[in-house]
Amino acid sequence: MPDRPLLSRRTSLALPGLVALGATAACDVDDLRPPQDDPTPSAAASASPTGAPGGDTAVVEEVVAALDAVLAQLLAARSVPAQRAAVVPLLRAHRRHVEALDATSRATPSPTPVSVEQVRAQELALRGSLVDSAGRAESGALARLLASMAASVDQHLAVLPTGGAR
């Protein structure tokens, strides 16, 4: 089915350069780079033939809510000086994630202290949610964006210190 405009001015603007569907013609290492003259976002997203109308709006709302919940935890974790350096990169990344979905975070710091290990657990749960949402997204463009966010979480978790104190 033809893809509706995803949801987001930002995301729509983002898409033309993201798709890689063309044939790989050259024969060098540059072949690793996806073709840049690919179809429009709607063409890319049309590969997703299933999904209830309006389904992506719900998906985005769920993701924004999940990001907000994690941001609240991160804000609390950041208030502990010893944890600040560890959690700030995640905080920045998730703020950009919310922005990419054309939403505004309303997160305020959780009232209870949050350890780095609790952050890790929250991030793992968020990662699972992002992967699930990417799988459910009707729009291929949204799926790609959510998959990238999940990969971002994986990268940040890979460098997150272990055994952080409260």
Place this chain on the structure above:
Amino acid sequence: MSGSGTEVDALQTTLAAEHAAVWLYGLLGARTSQSAEAGLYTAVRAAYDAHRERRDALTGDIASLGASPVGSAPAYTPPAGLDTAAGRASAALVVERSCAETYAALVGSTTGERRTRAVGMLADAAVRELSFGGEPEAFPGLPSDSLS
């Protein structure tokens, strides 16, 4: 499992990238000392194995869709700067970033189990970037100017 023409095209593009990645990691492995550059060698070897496995899986998947999997190119142009460990790590990082972009495109062009696999491939490449000097990003696999 059936696949649309778009899916097959995206899978073929990904397979072409895997062929190139396998070739390049083979070259990097040959030029990296297992003893003097043990960390880099281990990372290169792991990447080589991962991409080779992925290449074979994609080949089978495309064939199962009734299409003829693209083969490797007769020759590839090696990147410059492979004389130093830093140069080889940099080349590997470029490969992983390029593969991540290809996998992200595959996510957008597939559905169901293939999309799920592509999501995993993107995550693997993103984390592997860290082995070669990459830093965590907000949007791995998406071109840096795509969300500005």
